[in-house]
Amino acid sequence: MTLKKTFFSLTIATCLVSFSCKDKSNTTETTSENTTTELIISEDLKWSERMMLSEIERFPDPTLLDFREKPKWSYTPGLVLSxxxxxxxxxxxxxxYDYVYAYADAMIDSTGTIKTYKLSNQNLDMIKSGDVLLYLYPKTKEERFLTAMETLNSQMESQPKTSDGGYWHKKIYPYQMWLDGLYMAEPFHTEYARDYVEDEATKQKIYDDVVLQFDLIQKHSRDEKSGLLYHGWDESKEQRWANKDTGNSQHFWSRGMGWYGMAMVDVLDVLPENHPGRARIIEYLNQYAEAITKVQHDSGLWYQVLDQGDRKGNYLEATGTAMFTYTFAKGANKGYLPKSYLNVAKKGYKGLIDNLISVDEKGIVSLNKCCGVAGLGGNPYRDGSFDYYVNEIIRSNDPKGTGPFILASLELNQ
Structure with a gap:
């Protein structure tokens, strides 16, 4: 370990201990064996901080978020670090701040090259951690961060598209739009255009292109009967998972729709008030909120496969629930949704706390029942069936759940 990393680790450790020492009466817990266990994360803190400090405890090196064995530029650090x-x-x-900076410092070299990233892969997932650079560059003015952002923006300019202008999710997934992709790329693309594109015509073209992605997802992926959206759409209709008439995948996956909801509320933060597409995205968000609320479980949670709660093997899942909770809380707080959706968010949040959050003897917080991963196609092939979604790995503390949980906690001031 380098001196710099050692110092950073010590800084975190010192901070964790300092939190726990604010009130001596809260620092220890007596067990049945009459031994004491020191709390390293104080129960007096809000859930937002308790979860973030737990993530730092689990992953002292932010480049290893998502249980990685070695650093990789990917979307999950961008989610948690935002x-x-x-x-x-x-x-x-x-x-x-140091934890956020440490990721960018490790992954962007002195020339602005993003380690492990390949532009030629044209993978929308790789755009998400650009949000970290958007945050850091104005504070640090380090040119390497700006250079890396320019690289990510150049990917957006060269990303392959469907015939009507929808970004392929990845080069290896031709002609396919996934709900995930809108969250991975569009908040970054919108904010980069606002802050770093000087030519007004080019800036407006990017805004139009961002809005088009939402228009196309609504056109191709939304089920008119339920209002829910299918995880993926294949324009070519060649994939085994794709309906031969519509090109849609088979099911409404919780986290897929979670990504889409977060994409809408985050893009609305940045898209100019006078852009004609803004009203459409707000309309889409309201349609979405109505549909999602109808499939909320009495516990406040949502199922892995949203509309099939009574089917054997389905389960109440953490990451999608956290994303919906954040989307509704932020949407209501910002006025994109009616204030009544704050109650939906609070119900979802209570469901998480009561059913899926656990705290160990040291005060470390865990979020349980997270779907570890889900996708379509690839090798081994993911067929998008009900059995596929409910049998993917389930684990605790997946960053695709802990990140949205922190965001939801902030929106609800919990």
Missing amino acids: ACAKLYEQTENQTY
């Missing part, structure tokens, strides 16, 4: 940055802005606790 939440971490918001925590820093609220608390001014240097630990959070």
